[in-house]
Amino acid sequence: MSVRELDLKQDPPCTSGLGNYLWSDPPDEKKWADCVHCGMCLESCPTYEQTGQEQHSPRGRVHLIKSVAEGKLQVNEQFMDPVFQCLDCRACTTACPADVDVGGLIEEARGQIRQAMPLTGVKGAISKFFLRDLFPHQSRLNTLGSLLKFYQKSGMQTVVRKTKLLNVMPEHLVDMESIMPEVKEPVKKKYKDVKVIKAKGQTKQEVAMLTGCVMDVMFSDINESTISVLTRNGNDVVIPQNQTCCGALHVHAGDRDMGRKLAKQNMEAFKNFDKIIVNAAGCGCMMKEYAELFKEDPEMHAKAEEFSEKVEDISKYLHDTGYEKPKAEINKRITYHDACHLAHGQGIRQQPRDILLDIPGVDMIHMPNSDRCCGSAGIYNITNPEMANAVLESKMKNVPADVEMISMGNPGCMLQMAMGVQKYGRSQKIVHTVQLLDWAYQKEDQTKEGEK
Amino acid sequence: MKAKNQIKSTDKHIVNLAEIVGGARSILYLKEDLVAYDCDGFTIHKHLPKAVVFPKNTQEVAEVVQYCSENNLPFLARGAGTGLSGGAIPLNGEIIISMVRMKKLISVDLENRRAVVEPGFVNLMLTNSISDKGYYYAPDPSSQYCCTIGGNVAENAGGAHCLKYGVTTNHILGLEVVMPNGEIVEVGKDGIPDAPGYDLLGLITGSEGTLGIVTKITVRILKNPEGKQTVLAYFDRVEDGSQAVSDIISAGIVPAALEMMDKTAIEGVEAAAFPVGHPKDIEAVLLIEVDGIAAGIDEQINQILEVCRKRNVREVRAAKNEEERARWWANRKTGFGAMGAISPDYLVQDGVIPRSKLPEVLSKINQISEEFGLRIANIFHAGDGNLHPLVLFDARIPGESKKALEAGSQCLKVCADVGGTITGEHGVGIEKREEMRFVFSEEEIAAQTDIREVFNPYNFLNAGKLFPSPGRCVEIKKELKAQAKIG
Numbered sequence: 001m002s003v004r005e006l007d008l009k010q011d012p013p014c015t016s017g018l019g020n021y022l023w024s025d026p027p028d029e030k031k032w033a034d035c036v037h038c039g040m041c042l043e044s045c046p047t048y049e050q051t052g053q054e055q056h057s058p059r060g061r062v063h064l065i066k067s068v069a070e071g072k073l074q075v076n077e078q079f080m081d082p083v084f085q086c087l088d089c090r091a092c093t094t095a096c097p098a099d100v101d102v103g104g105l106i107e108e109a110r111g112q113i114r115q116a117m118p119l120t121g122v123k124g125a126i127s128k129f130f131l132r133d134l135f136p137h138q139s140r141l142n143t144l145g146s147l148l149k150f151y152q153k154s155g156m157q158t159v160v161r162k163t164k165l166l167n168v169m170p171e172h173l174v175d176m177e178s179i180m181p182e183v184k185e186p187v188k189k190k191y192k193d194v195k196v197i198k199a200k201g202q203t204k205q206e207v208a209m210l211t212g213c214v215m216d217v218m219f220s221d222i223n224e225s226t227i228s229v230l231t232r233n234g235n236d237v238v239i240p241q242n243q244t245c246c247g248a249l250h251v252h253a254g255d256r257d258m259g260r261k262l263a264k265q266n267m268e269a270f271k272n273f274d275k276i277i278v279n280a281a282g283c284g285c286m287m288k289e290y291a292e293l294f295k296e297d298p299e300m301h302a303k304a305e306e307f308s309e310k311v312e313d314i315s316k317y318l319h320d321t322g323y324e325k326p327k328a329e330i331n332k333r334i335t336y337h338d339a340c341h342l343a344h345g346q347g348i349r350q351q352p353r354d355i356l357l358d359i360p361g362v363d364m365i366h367m368p369n370s371d372r373c374c375g376s377a378g379i380y381n382i383t384n385p386e387m388a389n390a391v392l393e394s395k396m397k398n399v400p401a402d403v404e405m406i407s408m409g410n411p412g413c414m415l416q417m418a419m420g421v422q423k424y425g426r427s428q429k430i431v432h433t434v435q436l437l438d439w440a441y442q443k444e445d446q447t448k449e450g451e452k
Numbered sequence: 453m454k455a456k457n458q459i460k461s462t463d464k465h466i467v468n469l470a471e472i473v474g475g476a477r478s479i480l481y482l483k484e485d486l487v488a489y490d491c492d493g494f495t496i497h498k499h500l501p502k503a504v505v506f507p508k509n510t511q512e513v514a515e516v517v518q519y520c521s522e523n524n525l526p527f528l529a530r531g532a533g534t535g536l537s538g539g540a541i542p543l544n545g546e547i548i549i550s551m552v553r554m555k556k557l558i559s560v561d562l563e564n565r566r567a568v569v570e571p572g573f574v575n576l577m578l579t580n581s582i583s584d585k586g587y588y589y590a591p592d593p594s595s596q597y598c599c600t601i602g603g604n605v606a607e608n609a610g611g612a613h614c615l616k617y618g619v620t621t622n623h624i625l626g627l628e629v630v631m632p633n634g635e636i637v638e639v640g641k642d643g644i645p646d647a648p649g650y651d652l653l654g655l656i657t658g659s660e661g662t663l664g665i666v667t668k669i670t671v672r673i674l675k676n677p678e679g680k681q682t683v684l685a686y687f688d689r690v691e692d693g694s695q696a697v698s699d700i701i702s703a704g705i706v707p708a709a710l711e712m713m714d715k716t717a718i719e720g721v722e723a724a725a726f727p728v729g730h731p732k733d734i735e736a737v738l739l740i741e742v743d744g745i746a747a748g749i750d751e752q753i754n755q756i757l758e759v760c761r762k763r764n765v766r767e768v769r770a771a772k773n774e775e776e777r778a779r780w781w782a783n784r785k786t787g788f789g790a791m792g793a794i795s796p797d798y799l800v801q802d803g804v805i806p807r808s809k810l811p812e813v814l815s816k817i818n819q820i821s822e823e824f825g826l827r828i829a830n831i832f833h834a835g836d837g838n839l840h841p842l843v844l845f846d847a848r849i850p851g852e853s854k855k856a857l858e859a860g861s862q863c864l865k866v867c868a869d870v871g872g873t874i875t876g877e878h879g880v881g882i883e884k885r886e887e888m889r890f891v892f893s894e895e896e897i898a899a900q901t902d903i904r905e906v907f908n909p910y911n912f913l914n915a916g917k918l919f920p921s922p923g924r925c926v927e928i929k930k931e932l933k934a935q936a937k938i939g
Contacts, residue, residue, distance in 0.1 A: 033796040037495045038789035039534040042598040043574060052506060052552035052572070053480065053488075054533065060488035067487050078484035095597070098792025099725045 019069040023115045025256060025296060027108040032066045034098040035059065041102070044095035046373045046391045047085050055082040058092035058102045065109045075116040083109045085387060087380055088252050089373035090344035103345075104292055110254030132258065186216040187223040188239055197227055197237040204234035205321070208273035210266075210287070212280045213245045214411045222411070225438035226279045226314055232441055233323045237277075243269040246278075248286035248341075252378040256293060263290045264300070267307045279314045279434055281410035282378065285345035287311040313342060314434050315409060319351035326440035328447055329361030334436070335403040336364070337395075337417060338371035339410035352409055352433045359440045367406075368398045376416030388416075396420040405429045407436060465525060466503055469547065472515045473505045478553075480504040489548055492530070493595075494538035496799065496853050497882050501542035504530075506553045510628060510636060510667040513549060517665065518634025520547055521912055528914040529665040531572060531603030534595040536788075536800050537881025539607060539660050543916045549665060551602050557581055558668070566625055566643045568670050571602020575609075578671070587673045590617040593877070594785040605666050608658030610877030612709040612784070613741070615835035617674070619877060621657040626670035629656060629663075632913040636667070643670040655903070660879050661914045663907040679746035680708070681753050682777045685738040685760045685768040686731060690714065693736035694810035696763040697834040700740065701807070703759060705752050710835030711739040711784055714814065717829035717842065724790030726782040734766065738834065739784055787831050788842065795827070795844035797853075801860045802878040803839045803867030810834070816866045817841050824859040826852075838876035839867065861887055880918045888920050 018026050041058035042048050054060035061082050067073045083106060090103045188211040191197060196206070207230060211223055230237050247262035266287065270276050278284035288311050290304035312320075334356060342348045349371070356362050375381055375391030395417075399406060406417055406428045418430045459470045461481050470479045480486060481503040490498040502525070507513045520527040527547040530540040542548055555572035560582055567578060567589070575596040578589040592611035593599055599609070605627065610619040617623075625643035630636055640653045647653075656663055687693035693712060700707065713721065718730045718737060730737055738760070742752045753770055760768040771777035791798040805813050814830060821828040829842040841863045845856040860883075864874045868890035875884055888897060897919055904911070904919075 034792040036789060036792040036796075036798055037491065038493055038792075039532055039595060039598050040786060040789050042532055042534075052550065052555075053485070053504075055480070055485045055488040057488075063488055064484065073484055073487060076484070078482050082485075082488075097724050097726065097786030097789030100792065 019071040020074050021069060021112050022075070023112055025108065025111055025293075027065050027069065027105050027112070028295065029069065031101045031105050032062050032069075035062045035066075035096075035100045036098065037063065038097065040097055041092035041095045041100075044091040046087055046089065046091070046375070046394070047387060049394065050387060050390045056085055058086075058096075058100075061086060062100065062102060062105060065105050068109075068112075075112055077117070080113050080117065083113060085384065087340075087373050087375070087377040087387075087391065089340035089377060091340065091371065091373065094344045094371070104289075107251050107254070107256070107292070110252070111256040112254075114254035114256075132255075186220050187211055187227065188216055188241070188243075190220075191239050192241060195238070197231060197239075199231050199234045199236050202234060203236050205275065206236040206238065206273070207275040207277045207317075208238045208240055208270050210243060210246065210270075210276060210278045210280075210283055211239060212278075212283050212411065214415075215280050215283075219411050219414070219432070222279060222432045222435055225432070225435045226277070228438050229314070229318065229323070229434055229441070230277065233318065233321070238273065240269040240273075246280075246283035246286045248282045249378045251286060251293070252380075253383075260293050263287075263293055263304065266290075267303060270307070270310070274310060275317070276311045277314055277317055278311060279409065279432065280412075281313065281339035281342035281345065281348075282412055284311055284313045285341035288346065313346060313348055313351075313409065315342075315352040315355055316346075316348050318434075318437075319354060323355075323437075324441075325358050326437060326444055327360065328440050328443035330359050330436060330440050330443070331361040331363075332405055333363045333365055333403045334405045334407050335367040335400050336370060336433075337367060337374065337406055337408040337413060339408050339413045340371070340373050340377075342409050343371040348409075352407070355433055355437055356407060359436060362436070365400045365403050367400060370398070372398065374413050374416045374420065376410075376412040378412060381416055381419075392416060392420045393424075396424045396426065399426065399428065403428055405431050405436075407431050407433050409433050465523060465547075468519060469503060469505050469516060472519060473507050473512050478506040478508070489530070489533075489542070492533040492535045492538060492540040494536055494541065494799075494881060494883055495797065495847070496857060497538055497541055497543065499541060499543050499545065501548040502545050504548040504550050506550050508553055510554075510630065513551075513554075513665055513667050514630045514634045514636050516547070516549055517630050517632065517913075521633050521910070524912070526912050526915055529571075529602070529606070529661050531600035531606075532574070532595075532598050534599045535603060535607060535881065536802070536878040537607075537660075537875070537883040539879055539881040539914070539917055540603075541882060543882065546914075551600065551665075551667075554602075554667065555600075560673070562587060562673075564643070565673050565675070566670055567673050568626075568643075568668060569601050571605070571666050571669060572600050573602075575599050575601055575604060578673070582673060583676070586676050588676055589623070589671060590614075590674050591620045591623055594788060596785075601669055601671065602666050605657050605669055606659065606661045607879040608877070610833070610836075610838065612711055612781075612833060614877075615710055615833065616706050616708045616743075621654055623672045624653055624657050624669065625672055627653060627656060627666050628668035630665045630667055632664060632908040632910075637664075640670070658879070660881060660918045662904055662918055664913070677708070677743035677745075679749040680741065680743040680777075681749050682739065682741045682771045682780060683753060683756050683760075683768060684771070684780055685740065686734045686766045687736040687738070688734065688764065688766050690736045690814055691811045692763040692765070693738055694807065694814075694834065696738060696760050696765070697810070698807050699759045699763065700756055701835065703755055705742065705755060707740050707756075707835055708743040709739065709741040710833070712830075712832040712834040713737050713739075713784070713787065714830040714832075716827055716844075717787060717831045720794045720829055720842075721783050721787050721790045723793040724786065725793075726779065726786055726790075728779050728783045730783075731766075739780060784831075788840075791829065791842050791844060796846045796848065797844070797856070798829075799843040799845065799856045799860050799883075800878070801839075801841045801843065801863045802875045802884075803841070803864050803872055804874075804876040805837050805839055805867050805870055805872035807834065807837045809870040809872070810837075810839075813839065813866055813870060813872075817863055820859055820862045820866070824855050824862075826856060826859050828859070828863070833876070836876070837872065857883075865890055882917060885916075885918065885920045888918075 048057035247259040251259040288308045294300035374395045375388035381388035526544045552572040554570040558568040560567045593609040626640035827844040831840045843856045874887045
């Protein structure tokens with residue numbers, strides 16, 4: 001072989017516009033047109049950090065997705081690996097100087113892959129169980145929740161410990177034991193017959209609330225806290241009964257048809273409300289991006305955009321509309337973990353921190369790289385356990401040693417971080433930001449009552 | 453787990469290389485994975501490598517290199533792949549030796565102000581690792597968030613703050629290098645500056661990966677300046693802006709950084725992720741930073757404000773706080789990537805000119821832009837005369853990539869013609885090979901390829917980079933020699 005000069009090769013122009021993407025709703029060319037391959041995203045990417053490999057970096061993935069459209073690659077097993085190894089954490093979107101929507105491209109590419117290669121085997125069974133058979137069906141989720149409760153109550157604590165739920169079901173602070181509720185039933189079920197949960201005092205605004213699937217079954221007390229904080233601050237809360245799973249897990253997994261179905265149902269369920277409050281970052285981010293699912297349906301697209309405007313994370317809503325500053329002290333050292341879909345997905349970073357800082361007695365400790373993914377990423381930790389564990393390990397290294405609680409705004413992160421606490425022999429309690437605010441309010445009320 | 457670490461290829465070279473680096477997790481050889489390595493930050497040329505290997509230590513690098521050299525396989529080293537001149541593009545289907553898994557900070561010696569890093573260690577991480585102790589690493593290419601120090605050494609990277617502190621080569625105290633035959637050598641042992649004998653450190657730094665592969669680097673670290681202040685100045689005429697630059701330097705001030713952006717560049721950064729609200733109708737913005745002993749800073753800032761006012765500045769002010777300062781810099785440092793917001797592709801050029809020639813050069817670049825029908829944005833390390841024209845184009849339009857390359861080449865011609873040169877910090881790579889002829893005669897080029905031959909006699913290491921294609925018999929003879937070895 002001789003060392004020779006290669007003539008300047010012209011990239012072949014895109015022939016069909018879609019290249020080797022054969023199905024509808026392909027990755028959007030406009031999204032990758034912004035990528036100039038500068039590499040500023042590399043260090044933000046948890047999977048690049050672990051592997052050092054370009055195909056597992058945002059820039060590399062965009063390059064591969066583009067190469068399929070250009071007809072240079074096929075949608076096959078080898079293409080699937082980098083696309084599905086992505087955590088969809090959106091850290092690259094924050095890092096990108098040109099605002100390339102890598103997350104959106106990944107989700108669209110996954111949609112193509114799932115149609116080209118339907119899942120089989122164990123992974124297929126797991127995905128199908130979670131995505132088609134479990135999450136869209138509230139009653140089944142509730143059954144699962146009841147089983148969990150049964151385990152707890154029947155003394156089968158080892159089972160509970162093995163599922164690492166102990167750290168999650170907040171074992172409350174000793175001094176708050178009396179005021180904190182037992183594990184409750186899902187709020188959607190509980191308030192089935194309540195049309196409006198009235199504000200305490202004068203009503204400022206009426207809001208609808210997404211109860212979520214994981215949130216309402218495993219963390220119904222967080223939903224209770226959300227309701228309690230909202231009503232305390234002058235909001236009437238409505239829980240539309242025909243709401244369903246937000247579809248984030250489905251869209252992350254490439255099941256965009258199911259995603260569209262769920263989106264439509266939710267848009268219908270919430271159509272009469274001006275504000276939709278969400279306390280799970282992943283759900284909020286998804287609902288703000290419903291329009292992405294309807295690129296090929298202008299009418300639905302417009303509706304979805306209108307709908308998304310109304311969706312708001314609880315922390316931002318409280319921050320923007322104002323809330324009563326709690327007076328009781330919570331004397332705890334707390335660090336805050338930025339859920340990817342809050343920080344990178346919705347640009348919400350300061351609001352939850354401000355809420356925590358407004359609680360007297362809270363000692364906020366900075367967590368380095370607080371907006372680095374914890375590895376939960378929907379059901380990623382179930383489908384890609386090896387990478388999820390590696391990502392979790394590097395996350396846990398950043399959790400300051402002497403904090404007592406880690407606060408965050410997403411149920412997936414809470415489960416994953418609880419697992420991290422357990423696995424690495426740490427002692428932190430995992431809490432939702434809104435829970436801390438609620439506890440402070442409750443403590444305040446209790447003190448007042450004691451004074452009477 | 454085991455299955456995943458097995459090689460699915462029957463190619464004996466793939467199997468043997470995998471053995472050296474420890475299995476399938478440390479080698480890529482399937483097309484879908486390799487596509488991600490077909491270019492670096494320079495995207496106009498693309499070529500698939502034969503494989504990518506990920507060595508963990510110097511020994512593995514040496515073994516891979518020795519294997520490649522014995523089996524006549526062309527090879528090259530790659531860091532983060534953020535280079536802008538194509539130095540890490542496998543033009544000849546090379547084996548890419550990726551250095552990113554060698555990313556340890558080996559030691560920090562504050563007393564003697566030096567640190568030892570592996571080549572895959574990210575530039576900014578070094579500063580982040582020592583900043584709490586009051587130290588930093590000075591060379592700050594705009595890609596410092598992700599580029600590796602190994603790559604910085606290969607390209608002799610510069611950056612906004614190199615005006616006062618010098619480029620990478622001024623901060624390298626020692627290197628461990630794997631030679632193209634697999635031999636491991638140390639240059640500048642113990643990090644003592646100015647060692648006797650030829651300045652091999654200087655030769656290897658900036659050799660664009662053609663003389664050897666750096667596997668360990670001793671760098672100089674600096675104490676944080678006591679104080680720091682940044683000024684932003686808007687000008688309605690480029691002439692006034694560039695005259696202000698000259699005046700600042702003539703006033704005896706040595707700013708830590710002195711940056712300029714023109715109207716099109718401002719449009720780009722304002723449309724992108726880190727806008728700061730620059731006025732749209734402004735012709736030039738200057739970003740001027742001074743640092744040093746806290747006591748002198750205010751006086752320098754006042755002097756700078758005064759100079760700018762004398763040159764008809766529309767608005768000039770110092771940063772209110774660290775947050776504002778950081779925003780101004782994020783806006784500037786992401787400037788190249790930001791072009792994605794106003795154009796699907798860009799080609800960045802890297803000319804150096806005497807500062808006084810700036811208005812003349814910019815107007816010639818404008819002419820080139822009009823002639824080719826391509827927009828050109830200018831980002832300029834004004835203090836040291838390092839100009840970055842960014843040619844905006846759309847590679848999907850047939851012929852436009854080629855046009856962009858020609859326009860870029862013309863810009864460099866202009867720089868060379870006014871007494872400047874064709875690269876300040878990005879390197880020659882593939883991109884500016886031919887333009888080397890603007891500044892060197894055939895004899896001068898041959899003298900340099902003779903040097904390369906001492907280190908890299910068969911040219912298996914990163915061939916086809918840095919110098920124009922063989923132009924005379926000496927080069928052709930070398931070519932024949934290389935072929936004879938292969939044959």
